[in-house]
Amino acid sequence: MRRAISRILLAGNLLAGLTLAGQAFAEDSITVANLSYRTGPFAATGTPLMNGQRDYITMLNERDGGVGGVKLIYEECETGYNTEKGAECYEKTKAASIVTQPWSTGITLQVLPKTNVDKVPILAPGYGFSPMADGKVFQWAFNPPASYWDGASMILKNISEGNLENLKGKKIVLLHLDAPYGKEPIPLLNAYAEKFGFTLLPVPVGVKEMQNQSAQWLQIRRERPDFVLMWGWGAMNAGALAEAVKTKFPMDKFVGIWWSGSDADLKSVGEAGKGYRSISWSFPVSDSKVMKDIKQLVVEAGHSLLPREEFDYVFYQRGVVISMFVVEGIKEAQAHFKTKVVNAEQLRWGLENLKLDEARLKEIGMEGMVPPFSTSCSNHSGHSGAWMLQWDGARFVKVSDRLEADQDMIAPLVEAEAKKYAEANAPWPVNEECK
Template identity: 70%
Template sequence: MKALFKTAILSSALALGVGLAGPVAAQDDSIYIPNLAYRTGPFASTGTPLMNGQRDYIMMLNERDGGLNGVKLQYDECETGYNTEKGMECYEKTKARAVVTQPWSTGITLQVLPKSNVDKIPILAAGYGFSPMSDGKVFQWAYNPPSSYWDGASMILQNISGGDLASLKGKKIAFLHLDHPFGKEPLPLLEAMAKKHGFTLVPIPVGLTEMQNQSAQWLQIRRERPDFVIMWGWGAMNAGAITEAVKTKYPMNQFVGVWWSGHDGDMKLVGDAGKGYRSISWSVPNSESGLMQDIKKYVVDAGKSQINQGEGEFDSVFYQRGLMISLMLVEGIKVAQDHFDVRAPNPEQLRWGLENIKLDEARLKELGADGMLVPFSTSCSNHTGHGGGWILEWDGAKFVKASDLLQPDRAEIEPLELEKAKEYADANAPWPVNEECKM
C-alpha cells in the first residue's frame, strides 16, 4: 500500500461502527458494504450464522486495524427473508452507495444479473448463484468464488464414485433438491454427467411448503432405492431431510449434500444417528487459527458479536464460512486499493480487484486463516477461481474434514459453462461482452 495510507487520519465521524448505515459519509471516509441478509423466515436458521460471520469479520478489522488501510468498512444489512421481491427492493435501496452487492439467493442473483451491466456494481455471490457466471468475458460484473455449484456437483460425484465415475454406471442417484432456482441450478451438469457415465438421475423436488414435511419425497426414495442421495437443500429443508432419513433408516454413508446442506444445527437434531452424513465444503472451521483468536478477542469477548455462544456457533461451519466470505470481499477491496492507489475504491475499481484476487496458502496464512478456505485466484476470464473443496463428515457431534482437497473436473464443466453463458447472452441481447478479456 502506498504512503498515503501510512499517514491516514481517521475521522471521528467513523465511530459509527459496523452494521450501522448512518448518514452518507464523505468520499474516502468509509467503504459501504451492504448485504441482502435473511435473519427471518424459513431460512433464518442457516442465514443467521452466515450473516453473523460476515458481520464479525468486518467488525474485527474495524476494531483491530481501524478498518482497511485506514478506511472504515461500513457493513449494513437489508432484510429479505430470502424473498426475491424483497431482495430486489433491498438492491434498489442500497445500490446508490454500494461498492458491491451480495444477493444471498440464486433467485435474487438471477434478477440482479441483468442490471449489473447498467448499474455497474459488482455482484459477489460466494459459492452460489448461476454457475456460468464464472465466464468473466460474458458476466463482467458477477463473481462466485471460490467454487461454483457445478464444481460442487462434480466433486460430489467424484467422492461417491471413489474417483472413478465409470463405477457409477448402472447405479441410481436421487437428487433431492429445493424447488427453487438454487435447487435446480446443478441439474444441467448432473443430467449431462448421467448421460455420459451411464447412471440414472432421479430428481426429487421439495416445494417451499414441503420443507418440514417430506414424507412424500422419502416415500419415493424408499420406492426408488437409490444407491446415493445427493441433497441440494437449504434452511428448514435440510433439517426435514435429515430427520426423515434417520426415521426411514436410509444409510447415512450414502447421503451427501452441497455446502449449504452441511449445517451443524441441522445435524445436532439427530446427533449420533446422523453419523456418516457428508457434505462438500470449500471452507473448514478452525477455531484455533490466528484469525479466530482475533475474532474472539476483538468482537466476541468484547460483547460486540450477535452469535449464540451457548449453541457453539463460534465453532460452527456456517459462522466461520461467513467470515471467509467477508475475507474474500475484503481481499478484493484491498487489491483495488493497492492497484489504483485509492482509499475507497469505486465499484468499477472493485470489479478489477475481485478479478485479481490471489488467496494462495501463503496469503491465507498471513491472514491467520490457513486451512480455513480453499486456495484460489481469479482473473478477467475466471470469476470463480474453482478452488475445489473438502468432504466434511458428521461424527455425531460435529463436522470433521474427511478428505484431501478435491478438484472439479473442469474439462467436463467448462464447455457447458461456455454454452450456457452464450445462451444467456443471446437470450438477453444486446448483452455486452468483454472482447478484451483473454485470460
Template identity: 70%
Template sequence: MKHFTKLAVAAAIAGVTAGAAMAQELYAPNLAYRTGPFAATGIPLMNGQADYLTMLNARDGGVGGVPVNGEECETGYSTEKGVECYEKTKSKAIVTQPWSTGITLQVLPKTNVDEIPILAPGYGFSPMMDGKTFQWAFNTPSGYWDAADMIIQYIEGQGDLNGKKIAFLHLDHPFGKEPLPVLEAAAEAKGFTLLPIPVGLKEMQNQSAQWLQVRRERPDYVVMWGWGAMNAGAITEAVKTKFPMENMLGVWWSGHDADLAIVGEAGKGYKSISWSFPNMDAPVMADIKKHVIDAGLSQTNDVEMQGVFYSRGLVISAILVEGITAAQAEFGTAEISAEQLRWGLENINLTEERIAELGLDGMVPPFSTSCSNHTGHSGGWMLEWDGAKFVKVSDLLKPNVEGYAALAAEKAAEYAEANAPWAVNENCGG
C-alpha cells in the same frame, strides 16, 4: 496475477494516507435473511460476515484505513424483497451480495447496467464463471457445477457408478435446479440413473411423499441440494426411514451443524462438500474474540462460532476484503469505486501463504481469479458428521472444470443473446 503481502499492501496504501483520512467508508451492503424459512442458516452466515468486518474495523481501522460498512438489508430470502434491497442500496454500494440464486438472477442484468459487482460466494448462476460475459458477477471461490462434479467424483471413488441409481433431492427453486445440467451429463457419461426428487417450499418440513419415493426407488445414494428448513426435514426423514447416512451427501449449503445436531449420533456418516472449514485455532479466531466477542459487538454464541456456517461467513468477508485490498493497491486509492472493486475481485490470488497471513489457516482452499475466471474453482473438502461435529474425510477435491467449460460458454452465450444488448468485456483475454 498479483500476490499482495501485508508489506506490499502497506506500501501501496501509504501513498494515499491523506486521501484515506478524508474517506468516509466503503459501503458493502449485505442482502441478509435473518427472518423467514431460511433464517436458521442465514443467521450464522451473516454473523460470521459481520464479525469479520467488525474485527477489521476495530483492529485496522477498516481496509487501507477506511472502515467497511456491511449494512444489512433484510430480505427474508424473498426475491421481491431482495430486488427492493438492491435498488435501495445501489446508489453508493461498491458491491452487492444477493444471498439467493433467485435474487442473483434478478439483479444480474441490473448490475451489468449499474456497473456494480455481484459477490455470490458459492451460489448463483453457474455460467457466471465466464467472466468475459458476466463481467460484473463473481461466484468465488467455487460454483454449483463445481460442487456437483466433486460430489460425483467422491461417490465414484467408492466404486463404479455404472448401473447405480442416484436420487437428487432438491429444493424446487432456482438454487435446487442449478446443478442438473452437470449431473445429467455425468449420469450419461458414467452410466448411472439420476432420479430428480423436488421438494416444494411448502414441503420442506414435511417430506413424507419424497421419502416414500426414496423407499420405493431404493437409490444407492441420495444427493441433497437443500437449504434452510429443508435440510433438517430431509435428515430427520432419512434417519426415520433408516436410509444409510453414509450414502447421503449434500452441497455446501446442506452441511449445517445445527441440522445434524437435531439427530445427533443417528446422523453419523452424512457428508457435505465444502469450500470452508471451521478452525478454532486459526489466528483470525483469536482476533475475532479480542476485538468483537469480548467487546460485546457480536450476535453470535459459543456453539455457533464452532460451526461450518459461521466460519464460512468469515471467509466470505475475507474474500470481499481481498478484492478491496487488491483494488486499493492497484489504483493507489483507499476509497475505491465499484468499477475498481471489480478489477480487485478479478485479481485475487489467495495462496497458502496469503491464507496464513490473513490468519485463516485451514479455513479455505487456495484459489485465484482473472478477468475470464470469476469463480476461482477452489475445490473443497468432503466433510462428514461424526455424531457431534463435521470433520474432513478427504483431501482437497478439485472440480473437473474442463468437463463443463463448453456448457458454461454455451449457457453464457444463450444468456447474453436473450438479454441483448448485453455488454461483455472485450478486453478480457484470460
C-alpha cells in the same frame, strides 16, 4: 420469551450501532451491503453466515481501523430470502454500497441483468448462476471460490471413489429445493449421467413441504437409490435429515452440497446423523489467528450477535471467509488504483484479481479455512476445490484431501450456457479482449 425478545432487541441495537458508527466516519469509509435473511424459513442457515460476515468486518475496524486506513460500514437489508424483497433491497443499497451480495440464486438471477447498467459487482460465493464463472460474459458477477457445478462434480468424484465408471448402472436421487438454487446442478448431473451410465432422479421439495417430506422419502424408499444428493436450504435440510433417520436410509449414502452442511441441522438428529457427508469449500479453524482475533475483539467484547456455542460452526466461519473475499478485493483495488476509498468499478477489478495462495492465506490468518485459489478476467470463480466433511455424531470432520472439479466436463457447459444467456438478453456486452 423474554430472553428471545431481549436477543432481538440486542441484535437491533447492535446493528443500529454499527450503522451509526459508520455514519460518524462516512467521509472516509467504504460501505459493504448484504442482502441478508435473518427471518423466514431459511433464517436458521442464513443467520450464522451473516453473523460471520458482520464479525469479520467488525474485527478489522476494531483491530486495524478498517482496511488501508479506511473504515468499513457493514449494512444489512432484510430479504427473508424473498426474490421480490431482494430486488427491492438491491435498489435501496446499490447507490451507497460498492458490492451487492444477493444471498439467493433467485435474487442473483433477478439483479444480474442490471449489473452492466448499474456497474455494481455481484459477489455470490459458492452460489448463484454457475455460468457466472465466465468473466468474459458476466463481467460484473463473481461466484468464488467454486460454483455449484464444481460442487456436483466433486461430489460425484468422491462417491465414485475417484473413478466415475464405478457409477455405471447406479441410481442417484437429487433431493432438491424446488427453486432456482435447487435446480442448478441438474444440467451438469444429466451430462454426467449420460456419459457414465447412471440414472439421475430429481425429487423436488416445495417450500411448503420442507418440514414434511414424507411423500419425497416414500418415493426414495420405493426407488431404493444407491445415493441421495441434497441441494437443500434452511428448514429443508433438517426435514430431510429427520426423514432419512426415520426411514433408516444409510447416512453414508446421503451427501449434501455445501449449503446442506450446517452444524445446527445435524445437531437436530445428533448421533443418528453419523456418516452424513457434505462437500465444503470452507472449514472451521477456531485456533487460527483470525478467529482468535474475532473471539477477543468482537465476540468476547460483546459486539457480536453470535450465540457463543456457534463459534466453531461451519457456517459461522464460512461467513468470515466470505467477508474476507470482499476485503481482499478492496485491498487489491486500493493498491492498483492508488486510492483509499475505492468505488464499485474499482472493486470489480479487485475481485477479478484475487490471489489467495497459501502464503496469502497464512498472512491474513486464515490458513486451512479455504483452499487456495485465484481469479482472473475470464475466471470469476477460481475453482478452488473443496473438502468432503462428515458428521461424526457431534461435529463435522474433514474426511478427504482437497477434491478438484472436472473442468473438462464443466467448461463446455459454462461456455454454452453463458452464450445462451447473453443471446437471450441481447444486447449483452461481452469482453472480447478477455482471454
